[in-house]
Amino acid sequence: xxxxxxxxxxxxxxxxxxxxxxxxxxxxxxxxxxxxxxxxxxxxxxxxxxxxxxxxxxxxxxxxxxxxxxxxxxxxxxxxxxxxxxxxxxxxxxxxxxxxxxxxxxxxxxxxxxxxxxxxxxxxxxxxxxxxxxxxxxxxxxxxxxxxxxxxxxxxxxxxxxxxxxxxxxxxxxxxxxxxxxxxxxxxxxxxxxxxxxxxxxxxxxxxxxxxxxxxxxxxxxxxxxxxxxxxxxxxxxxxxxxxxxxxxxxxxxxxxxxxxxxxxxxxxxxxxxxxxxxxxxxxxxxxxxxxxxxxxxxxxxxxxxxxxxxxxxxxxxxxxxxxxxxxxxxxxxxxxxxxxxxx
Numbered sequence: 001x002x003x004x005x006x007x008x009x010x011x012x013x014x015x016x017x018x019x020x021x022x023x024x025x026x027x028x029x030x031x032x033x034x035x036x037x038x039x040x041x042x043x044x045x046x047x048x049x050x051x052x053x054x055x056x057x058x059x060x061x062x063x064x065x066x067x068x069x070x071x072x073x074x075x076x077x078x079x080x081x082x083x084x085x086x087x088x089x090x091x092x093x094x095x096x097x098x099x100x101x102x103x104x105x106x107x108x109x110x111x112x113x114x115x116x117x118x119x120x121x122x123x124x125x126x127x128x129x130x131x132x133x134x135x136x137x138x139x140x141x142x143x144x145x146x147x148x149x150x151x152x153x154x155x156x157x158x159x160x161x162x163x164x165x166x167x168x169x170x171x172x173x174x175x176x177x178x179x180x181x182x183x184x185x186x187x188x189x190x191x192x193x194x195x196x197x198x199x200x201x202x203x204x205x206x207x208x209x210x211x212x213x214x215x216x217x218x219x220x221x222x223x224x225x226x227x228x229x230x231x232x233x234x235x236x237x238x239x240x241x242x243x244x245x246x247x248x249x250x251x252x253x254x255x256x257x258x259x260x261x262x263x264x265x266x267x268x269x270x271x272x273x274x275x276x277x278x279x280x281x282x283x284x285x286x287x288x289x290x291x292x293x294x295x296x297x298x299x300x301x302x303x304x305x306x307x308x309x310x311x312x313x314x315x316x317x318x319x320x321x322x323x324x325x326x327x328x329x330x331x332x333x334x335x336x337x338x339x340x341x342x343x344x
Contacts, residue, residue: 009145010074028341031206032077033151057134072338086161120192140201150197154209155229213250271322290322301336
């Protein structure tokens, strides 16, 4: 049995949880990517700001360190958005502002049949990718006791970021041959990006696939596309010797049995999903989350503390926001969340 006096470094604690080992308390993290915690208050306080930090590795590493230090999240998480993969694969990106995260300005291809397959080595040629890789290396060397998490946009969401999303979702049903070719190609590119991150020193890969919901795909398509390609990606990451977290948005009722088939080391879900019920039904799943980001943005520290205590009583394995944080989330509220967990 682990005594409270036993202390793990943040990296040890997170890796132990992901490898099904006991810890004295849950880690509290925010992995970057879709779940980016570079809020406006942190950036204004330090002067290390987006969108400039999307492109410059020194500024990116400074901002990642600021976020870790000021919020209490026990990790570094990069990149700060979900558009890097789509940019490399040809889509036009709006890099946003201090208050607004980058978005897809225009998808590269009108249909899945039009996708032009690039070599995965195109990732090494991209300036933002190199900034991310240099940041991972810097952070993992300078701060070896803090886990550096590399965030990927999942196969379905990346595919819907390079192909017109409405057409892409229709083609998943009507043109399965070209849809599978496109998603398989995207997955291979994500595997390559993950390998570059691992080679740069990343400790964990986090995959967010918000388009791959039960509501959007339905149970059959969720199995055929989301589970299949997420597992292809996760299995490849495991072969690199690194654990993987998967975040799935939306309601879980229709696809809950399929979620149990995911090979990830932890499952992250939206706030309205009961992680306790998932744990009761599927005790082999490591759960992550799922404090409401609406609560974090608009509620009081006292309410956040009470909700966090409930999650702790439910023995959630990794404490984290349930989804992407608003950039206007008050730092005081984030500190209320992380403080309760760290003082458990």
